[in-house]
Amino acid sequence: DGGITQSPKYLFRKEGQNVTLSCEQNLNHDAMYWYRQDPGQGLRLIYYSQIVNDFQKGDIAEGYSVSREKKESFPLTVTSAQKNPTAFYLCASSPRVARGQHFYTDTQYFGPGTRLTVL
Amino acid sequence: GQSLEQPSEVTAVEGAIVQINCTYQTSGFYGLSWYQQHDGGAPTFLSYNALDGLEETGRFSSFLSRSDSYGYLLLQELQMKDSASYFCAAPGNTPLVFGKGTRLSVIA
Numbered sequence: 001d002g003g004i005t006q007s008p009k010y011l012f013r014k015e016g017q018n019v020t021l022s023c024e025q026n027l028n029h030d031a032m033y034w035y036r037q038d039p040g041q042g043l044r045l046i047y048y049s050q051i052v053n054d055f056q057k058g059d060i061a062e063g064y065s066v067s068r069e070k071k072e073s074f075p076l077t078v079t080s081a082q083k084n085p086t087a088f089y090l091c092a093s094s095p096r097v098a099r100g101q102h103f104y105t106d107t108q109y110f111g112p113g114t115r116l117t118v119l
Numbered sequence: 120g121q122s123l124e125q126p127s128e129v130t131a132v133e134g135a136i137v138q139i140n141c142t143y144q145t146s147g148f149y150g151l152s153w154y155q156q157h158d159g160g161a162p163t164f165l166s167y168n169a170l171d172g173l174e175e176t177g178r179f180s181s182f183l184s185r186s187d188s189y190g191y192l193l194l195q196e197l198q199m200k201d202s203a204s205y206f207c208a209a210p211g212n213t214p215l216v217f218g219k220g221t222r223l224s225v226i227a
Binding site: 031033040041042043045048058090094107108109110111112113 | 210215218222
């Protein structure tokens with residue numbers, strides 16, 4: 001079955017600790033994304049990657065880091081520099097479609113999310 | 120840049136019809152997508168309008184008017200399970216831009 005997986009589903013962290021959230025996809029999608037969602041709020045983009053070995057900061061990248069060494073994987077590290085890390089983290093992937101000189105990011109497929117709580 | 124505006128909350132009665140509006144401002148627009156998210160779950164894709172007009176998928180329909188920079192999601196024969204948040208989004212040559220979401224509450 002093709003899909004996108006995130007682990008763990010629930011994660012607890014002590015203040016001052018770094019923690020890494022896993023995101024894996026077998027959809028052969030070029031682009032991958034990390035979002036943060038706070039209760040009752042929309043989706044805020046943390047980082048995105050449109051191709052292996054390349055990634056870009058989103059709207060709220062401070063205190064987070066990512067890597068994209070493989071097409072299938074896009075792990076997110078929440079560092080101790082993130083002042084308020086308790087949130088629901090969603091990973092997504094999408095195909096890229098060439099349109100002239102630009103790439104168009106198509107429908108996004110989301111993983112089930114990781115709920116991070118800082119104790 | 121792009122921004123999308125939608126109402127924060129809508130309440131409707133089971134069996135009724137509800138319309139969730141989305142207005143957008145973009146510097147490059149390919150179309151409008153809609154996603155559904157149940158509490159505690161992940162967003163799932165519902166529909167996409169690349170062209171003006173109405174797209175129907177079962178009880179759900181989505182409409183786009185490029186001249187008015189406006190679209191809507193129409194849910195018919197509402198069921199309790201339709202209670203969720205609905206996000207409009209604009210695909211393009213930058214990461215998908217989402218509206219802040221509309222929380223739909225279906226009441227008996």
